Amino acid sequence: MTQRTPVLVDCDTGVDDAMALLYLLRRDDIEIVGITTVFGNNTASRCAHNTLRVLELVGRQDIPVAVGAEKPLVGEVTYLATHVHGSDGLGDSGLPMEISTSPVEATAVELIDRLSLEHAGSLRILALAPLTNLAHALTRIADLTDRVVDLVVMGGAADVAGNQSPAAEANIIHDPEAAQQVLTADWPVVLVPLDVTMTEVVTEEHIARLRAAGNPVADFVAATTEFYFDGYGVDSYGRRSSPCHDALAAAILTGEVVPSVFPLLGVVVDCTDGPGRGATICDTRGRWKGFPDQPDGDCRIALVTEGTFPDRMVEAFTR
Numbered sequence: 001m002t003q004r005t006p007v008l009v010d011c012d013t014g015v016d017d018a019m020a021l022l023y024l025l026r027r028d029d030i031e032i033v034g035i036t037t038v039f040g041n042n043t044a045s046r047c048a049h050n051t052l053r054v055l056e057l058v059g060r061q062d063i064p065v066a067v068g069a070e071k072p073l074v075g076e077v078t079y080l081a082t083h084v085h086g087s088d089g090l091g092d093s094g095l096p097m098e099i100s101t102s103p104v105e106a107t108a109v110e111l112i113d114r115l116s117l118e119h120a121g122s123l124r125i126l127a128l129a130p131l132t133n134l135a136h137a138l139t140r141i142a143d144l145t146d147r148v149v150d151l152v153v154m155g156g157a158a159d160v161a162g163n164q165s166p167a168a169e170a171n172i173i174h175d176p177e178a179a180q181q182v183l184t185a186d187w188p189v190v191l192v193p194l195d196v197t198m199t200e201v202v203t204e205e206h207i208a209r210l211r212a213a214g215n216p217v218a219d220f221v222a223a224t225t226e227f228y229f230d231g232y233g234v235d236s237y238g239r240r241s242s243p244c245h246d247a248l249a250a251a252i253l254t255g256e257v258v259p260s261v262f263p264l265l266g267v268v269v270d271c272t273d274g275p276g277r278g279a280t281i282c283d284t285r286g287r288w289k290g291f292p293d294q295p296d297g298d299c300r301i302a303l304v305t306e307g308t309f310p311d312r313m314v315e316a317f318t319r
Contacts, residue, residue: 004031006119007253008112010068011246012040012129013050014085015228019313020128020246021054022217026316027254032060033123034115036108038068040129040174041081042089045070047129048103050089053096057220061101068108068133072175081170084231091227095220108133109140116147126253127153127182128246130171135178138185145187154249155179156193156267156280158301159287163236165278169194172269173278180269183280184298191267191299192249193280196259200244201237202228202310213318221317244310251309252302261304264297 007030011017024030037047048067055061071077086092104111112133116123125148127134134151137144155171156179162168172179183189202225210222225242233242251257266283270276282301286292291303 004029006031006033006123008034008036008115008123008125010036010038010108010125010127010129010133011047011051012038012042012044013047013054014041014081014089015091015224016244016246017041017128018050018054018090018224019221020126020250021051022058022221023247023250023313023316024254025058025060030254032063033119034111035063035065036068036111036133037065038108038129038133039070039077039080040171041085043070043080044068046089049099052099052101052103053090056099056101057095057216064104064111066106066108066111067103069136072130072132073135073177078174084228086227086231091224093220093223093227109137112137112144113141116141116144120147122149123147124149124253125151126250127151127155128249130174131155131178131182132175135175135181138181145185148187150188150190151182152190152192152249152253153183154192154197154246156191158193158195158280158282158303159284160195160198162279163194165275167270167276168278169280172280176269176271176278179280180271183267183269189299190252191280191301192252193301196302196305197245197248198236198243199307200248200305200309201307202242202244204240206310206314209314209318215318218317244313247313248305248309251313256312257305257309259302259305261291262300262302263291264293264300266294266296267298267301
């Protein structure tokens with residue numbers, strides 16, 4: 001039997017977070033040992049509720065879910081992305097609001113502390129949201145970076161425009177100070193930015209395949225993605241479709257997707273109050289000599305993927 005890799009997911013469960021969780025839960029080589037939630041797509045408490053709704057869909061109420069930060073390290077919450085993820089946070093897809101489980105009493109940092117001790121040396125973290133919980137954890141758990149194998153982050157924009165400002169991607173701009181702290185901490189970091197997530201596109205044909213499958217997970221993914229098409233895809237692409245943000249990061253964590261351009265680069269997060277706030281300034285000057293790794297690089301950054309992951313994701317949900 002294949003040994004399962006323990007993964008802690010830090011998220012702000014909306015449409016794409018739900019797809020990432022369901023993708024990981026269908027893999028035999030991954031064990032989600034805990035989930036922590038943070039403000040972003042909605043409040044941290046609503047995101048925890050949405051996480052539990054998703055877990056109940058697949059009968060995985062055994063996974064602990066902890067509520068985390070409700071505001072950034074500096075200042076207050078500037079917005080929540082309910083316009084993208086629906087009034088219920090999951091694309092108004094009809095998934096039952098009533099749940100039989102509740103978040104654990106532990107805080108997000110306390111759950112990170114416990115699980116990183118229980119799985120010290122083998123735990124991987126997948127971060128799909130503002131990085132506030134992890135920044136707090138780094139401050140309060142002195143040896144956290146020694147316990148964790150690596151951190152995979154969906155966030156940022158290396159050589160493309162942002163999606164919440166011309167410069168900044170949503171997860172990073174929600175808490176730039178936390179992002180700067182987490183991305184430059186002394187642990188291996190993989191950054192999965194808009195450069196690749198915007199090129200992995202879910203289309204009407206994918207939705208048709210999901211609906212034809214006739215199983216509850218595929219039906220839910222189809223319904224929630226339809227909302228994403230209208231709330232995000234038309235504005236991004238000019239047609240009904242959507243990017244594949246968080247699920248792609250999950251697939252890079254599992255190794256199902258291996259970026260073809262994947263250098264180790266220096267990254268600085270713009271924490272000023274100007275128009276560049278939240279930008280991930282990545283040193284991509286090595287482009288012209290084939291992107292050699294930078295000796296002082298902070299993050300391994302996915303810059304190019306094949307664009308075929310949505311097909312494989314749909315196959316996973318329909319087989």
